[in-house]
Amino acid sequence: SDNGYVFPYRDGFSPSVRCSLISLGGITVAAIGAGSDDGQVNALTGKDFEKASDFALLADQLDIPILMYMNFAGYDRTPHTEVCLRRRLARFTNIMSSVSVPRITVYAGKVIGSAYILMGNALGADVTYAFDDSYISLLESDEIKKITGKSESNSLGDMLSKGYID
Numbered sequence: 001s002d003n004g005y006v007f008p009y010r011d012g013f014s015p016s017v018r019c020s021l022i023s024l025g026g027i028t029v030a031a032i033g034a035g036s037d038d039g040q041v042n043a044l045t046g047k048d049f050e051k052a053s054d055f056a057l058l059a060d061q062l063d064i065p066i067l068m069y070m071n072f073a074g075y076d077r078t079p080h081t082e083v084c085l086r087r088r089l090a091r092f093t094n095i096m097s098s099v100s101v102p103r104i105t106v107y108a109g110k111v112i113g114s115a116y117i118l119m120g121n122a123l124g125a126d127v128t129y130a131f132d133d134s135y136i137s138l139l140e141s142d143e144i145k146k147i148t149g150k151s152e153s154n155s156l157g158d159m160l161s162k163g164y165i166d
Contacts, residue, residue, distance in 0.1 A: 002026065009055050014047040016072070019055035021064070030059035030101075033069040043076040046084035049092040056092075060099040068125070071109035102126050110135045 002023040009019040018033040032052050034044060059066050075085060096103075107130040130136060 009058070010051055014045065014051045016044060017048040017051050019051060022067075024067070028064055029067050030055060030064045031067045031069065032056065034072045044072050045076040045078075046088040049085070049088040053088070053092045053095045056099055057095050060095075060101050063101060065102040066099065066104070068103065068105045070105065070107050070111050072111060097124060099124075105129070107131065107134045107136055109133075112137050 002025065005023040007021040009021070011018075016034065018031070020031050020033075022029050022031045032055060034048065034052075056066055103125040105125045105128045107128070109131075111134060
């Protein structure tokens with residue numbers, strides 16, 4: 001952010017997702033960050049998607065580009081979240097697929113589960129970036145090992161070194 005300019009949105013509500021208006025290169029940007037400040041990788045809840053949905057809708061109404069910074073471990077699987085997650089995820093999907101402002105997604109750290117598809121280019125992000133040490137997977141590595149019997153790493157750095165991607 002330019003000169004540390006950050007204007008938080010609903011800061012006390014659902015702290016796993018940070019929504020703020022920031023200034024990048026003199027342009028106001030709606031930043032949505034999924035993760036935590038202490039380096040812990042959190043699972044996303046229905047409240048997280050509610051907060052992100054409301055903020056993305058506001059950004060679209062004000063014609064402000066959206067920057068999404070992702071570092072999370074799938075969905076929270078508590079009974080309360082299971083009840084409300086579907087409805088809030090459907091609303092988030094609807095809003096993110098219909099926004100008309102430019103969207104950029106940055107994957108950093110660990111991004112696990114199908115939520116990374118919703119947060120990324122599947123719903124129309126104009127640009128998606130991933131750091132070379134990002135871990136992006138549909139399943140946790142222990143779950144992959146149970147299914148396949150192999151313990152393969154799928155970080156972007158490993159995929160580059162094995163020649164899977166250029």
